[in-house]
Amino acid sequence: MLTDTVHHPTDALRFVWRATAASLGFFGLLRLPWTEAHVVLPLTRVQAGLAVGLFGTPSSPVEATLACSGADALALCLGAVLAYPVKWTTRVAGACGGAALILGINTLRIGTLGRAAASPASFDLLHLYVWPAVLTLAIAGYVLAWIRIADRRPPSLSATPRLPPQPSRRFVVLTLAFLILFSAASALSLGSSGVLALAGFIARAAALTLGVLGVSAHAAANVLWTPRGGFLVTQECIATPLIPVYLAAICTYSTTWRRLTLGVLAALPLFIALAIVRLLVVALPGVASPVFFVHAFYQLLLGAVVVCLAALWRHGRRAASGPALAGVTAGILFVLLLGPYYTRVITYQAGMPLEDPQGAIALLPAFQVGLYLALCLAAFVGAGWRRVLAGLAVLGLTQAACLLALHALASQGGLTAHVRDVRAWAVAGPLLIFAVVVNSARTRR
Secondary structure, X not given: OOOOOXXXXXXXXXXXXXXXXXXXXXXXXXXXXXXHHHHHHHHHHHHHHHHHHHHOOOOOOOOOOHHHOOXXXXXXXXXXXXXXOOOHHHHHHXXXXXXXXXXXXXXXXXXXXXXXXXXXXXXXXXXXXXXXXXXXXXXXXXXXXXXXXXXXXXXXXXXXXXXXXOOOHHHHHHHHHHHHHHHHOHHHHHOOHHXXXXXXXXXXXXXXXXXXXXXXXXXXXXXXXXXXXXXXXXXXXXXXXHHHHHHHXXXXXXXXXXXXXXXXXXXXXXXXXXXXXXXXXXXXXXXXXXXXXXXXXXXXXXXXXXXXXXXXXXXXXHHOHHHHHHHHHHHHHHHHHHHHHHHHHHHHHHOOOOOOOOOHHHHHHHHHHHHHHHHHHHHOOOOOHHXXXXXXXXXXXXXXXXHHHHXXXXXXXXXXXOHHHHHHHHHHHHHHHHHHHHHHHHHXX
């Protein structure tokens, strides 16, 4: 006999009281002078910058003040979601989704008000009637929809368990497709004023974090200033090829629509956080060349992720941590200890050094060998070392050929490789050779 969860009137009244108290608490927190100065106002300016990028410069001067922040609507939504009696992981996920929805709608609100600033009647209509109603309906609709999703019963324990997803051709195909779309859309993203406004937010967030940690730093527009100098945050710093790889993994391995939706929605805050961490590297003590680590951040991160995925594919979840750590350690040791000598040999065969402002080409030979060795150690332990050495030899030949081709393009055609393409090949080259080695080993068994 099926039974449903019954919500008594007392439970409903308790939820209303908790939601009211939580909303009032958020109202008070967001109205504190420190919160308004360091959180609400910078967030409002980011929304205003994104609105200008989406709708263009307002026809008349419009100042985005604290009244334009959407903080009241945000407090109301967060209070209702966090007061509902479900698991805290579900509450936090609902709060993040509600915050993203409200901030997105409020950005559209600021943009439309800027376009309507030349007409006082239209401005008043939108500002006093239309947008308050839209925000209220959006909050009510989102909270009700989220409560309905949160109240869904978990699947029966007797149901057939779903096997964990395995690496598949679908992931490879989706990764290639998303990378092609990413490259095709790069011209739009690299020239987008909205992405540039997001870069300014990242610079300010990094400066604020460094200030909390006691490091003297400030941001001007999209430049982070530290005692080590200024660091420009451009659209290219945000639009990393790691984004299409992440989306391909989410689309391939999400077992439910809910996980797929949450994974896609998490992409923006995740890569904003990674961009902030990337900037924070400049303040690490004892780092001789912070600019190098800032430029190569996503390349190094992607290499570590690929090694961990290879260990997970080979050994499973329970036993993957040891091989992954061993592989990453071996790769790092090779780059630090033997990398300079190996790079000297490869570049000597290729000729004079190329123009390389970010050091991507100089890092390429040692990084590729380190990544290849890390993959082999993490996922191919104890079998086929002759094939591993053959793959290493092929990798060295491809590196020499690649450098010779770059020299020919630069000397005869005046063409230089884009830094993004060099860093993408730095990861793709050893990964492809490793895949060939693995497939040849399977075929001969």
